[in-house]
Amino acid sequence: MTRLPQERGLHELYAADPERADALVFGRRTYADRRGFLRGAGLATMSAVLGYTIPFHRGMPGGLIPAALAQETGEFTIEGKDGLRVLNDRPLNAETPAHLLDDDITPTARHFIRNNGLPPDSVDPEGWTVTIDGFVDTPLELSLDDLRSRFEVVEYALQLECGGNGRAAFNPGASGNQWTTGAVGNARWTGVRLADVLGAAGVQPQAIYTAHYGADSHLSGDPDKRPISRGMPLWKAMNPYTLIAFEQNGAPLHPMNGAPVRILAPGWPGSVSQKWLTRIELRDQVHDGTKMGAPSYRVPRYPVAPGEEVPGADFRIIESMPVKSLITAPASGTTLPTDHRTLEVRGHAWAGDEHVTAMHVTTDFGQTWREAALEPPPNPYAWQRWRAQIEFPTRGYYEIWARAIDSKGRMQPFTVGWNPKGYLNNAMHRIAVRVEV
Numbered sequence: 001m002t003r004l005p006q007e008r009g010l011h012e013l014y015a016a017d018p019e020r021a022d023a024l025v026f027g028r029r030t031y032a033d034r035r036g037f038l039r040g041a042g043l044a045t046m047s048a049v050l051g052y053t054i055p056f057h058r059g060m061p062g063g064l065i066p067a068a069l070a071q072e073t074g075e076f077t078i079e080g081k082d083g084l085r086v087l088n089d090r091p092l093n094a095e096t097p098a099h100l101l102d103d104d105i106t107p108t109a110r111h112f113i114r115n116n117g118l119p120p121d122s123v124d125p126e127g128w129t130v131t132i133d134g135f136v137d138t139p140l141e142l143s144l145d146d147l148r149s150r151f152e153v154v155e156y157a158l159q160l161e162c163g164g165n166g167r168a169a170f171n172p173g174a175s176g177n178q179w180t181t182g183a184v185g186n187a188r189w190t191g192v193r194l195a196d197v198l199g200a201a202g203v204q205p206q207a208i209y210t211a212h213y214g215a216d217s218h219l220s221g222d223p224d225k226r227p228i229s230r231g232m233p234l235w236k237a238m239n240p241y242t243l244i245a246f247e248q249n250g251a252p253l254h255p256m257n258g259a260p261v262r263i264l265a266p267g268w269p270g271s272v273s274q275k276w277l278t279r280i281e282l283r284d285q286v287h288d289g290t291k292m293g294a295p296s297y298r299v300p301r302y303p304v305a306p307g308e309e310v311p312g313a314d315f316r317i318i319e320s321m322p323v324k325s326l327i328t329a330p331a332s333g334t335t336l337p338t339d340h341r342t343l344e345v346r347g348h349a350w351a352g353d354e355h356v357t358a359m360h361v362t363t364d365f366g367q368t369w370r371e372a373a374l375e376p377p378p379n380p381y382a383w384q385r386w387r388a389q390i391e392f393p394t395r396g397y398y399e400i401w402a403r404a405i406d407s408k409g410r411m412q413p414f415t416v417g418w419n420p421k422g423y424l425n426n427a428m429h430r431i432a433v434r435v436e437v
């Protein structure tokens with residue numbers, strides 16, 4: 001595993017703030033007592049991470065990196081994740097380098113993490129319920145067993161992308177997580193159709209919008225504040241690929257991807273896909289929960305100049321995400337030996353509620369483009385594989401650029417129009433390749 005420059009080393013993390021590092025690595029209910037010894041739920045987690053109980057844990061100082069971990073990991077690790085670049089540790093946000101997204105199905109270990117608050121620190125799947133209420137005939141309270149037994153269980157590959165993916169490339173910069181290209185993934189999700197669950201509750205005619213609630217807590221610790229509570233129009237909720245999901249790649253959801261149960265509203269900003277789901281309310285108005293209002297997950301209704309102030313009333317809610325693609329092989333920065341002047345370039349492409357109809361690549365800074373081979377998606381809302389054979393005429397520095405076109409004829413641009421919060425950057429992906437001198 002290559003060490004990425006912005007990744008935060010475990011040692012660095014502990015040096016900066018040992019108490020927080022313990023909480024982060026071993027769970028939020030970890031704390032040190034007055035003498036500085038490690039206490040709380042974190043101990044159990046620490047034992048689990050180490051694979052052993054710690055007989056003398058009472059004497060273990062808080063903020064001490066267990067030697068077993070210190071030896072094995074030179075970098076900050078998130079249990080069950082591999083190779084992610086950590087942008088923030090509180091809340092935890094981590095993206096996947098493009099070359100680690102080469103699989104058709106994104107392994108759980110490589111699926112990005114976007115948290116707005118603090119995940120629940122103890123999750124009991126047995127006792128968990130999801131409430132369906134609001135403008136329904138019969139409010140429901142469903143356990144995971146109820147979901148599995150009362151509704152048809154379906155499994156799809158679904159792409160999920162954060163609305164702010166690509167934000168780092170905006171100029172002037174926009175505040176928020178500085179995602180480059182890696183806040184996207186395409187895992188296999190198993191669950192039930194939200195439409196079936198809403199059907200069982202009986203949707204009343206007044207219902208037009210959903211409101212989503214999760215079990216994570218606000219960064220301030222204030223129990224009355226929610227980190228995020230978004231929703232979607234009823235027509236998106238009724239889409240057969242909008243799921244209440246309880247498995248990711250055939251296993252329980254990763255704790256950071258919303259265990260034990262979440263929404264998947266593929267093709268829309270990831271924020272709609274509530275993690276640690278506890279309740280879906282049907283409303284007779286557009287939901288007004290945390291991060292529904294301007295400028296969150298909204299863009300101006302008209303093109304604006306870079307840096308321009310935009311009044312709140314002039315924003316619209318982001319719905320379908322725009323057409324986009326990634327080059328997942330080779331890794332940017334690859335050097336080819338001189339006798340290897342042909343190369344397979346490949347990646348994925350996706351297009352919100354649409355699908356991708358064509359894919360082009362260039363190696364001469366856009367002077368000439370060639371069409372790549374593009375596969376259909378295995379199911380709607382899965383990303384699509386594309387590949388192209390490239391020949392390099394001579395040694396030197398090349399850039400490979402890739403652009404996708406969606407089923408409505410819209411193509412990825414070279415650069416996108418600026419917006420205040422840095423959403424929807426679907427500029428074409430570019431990588432660097434050297435053919436050896």
Ligand SMILES: Nc1nc2c(c(=O)[nH]1)N[C@H]1C(S)=C(S)[C@@H](COP(=O)(O)O)O[C@H]1N2
Nearest residue numbers: 112113114115116162214257270271274275
């Ligand atoms: N409860 C809850 N759900 C949430 C979030 C959150 O912070 N809390 N983040 C949202 C955002 S902004 C995104 S992009 C996706 C990310 O899903 P992932 O972390 O599984 O990749 O989850 C969404 N669901």
Ligand SMILES: [Mo]
Nearest residue numbers: 162163270271
């Ligand atoms: Mo997001």
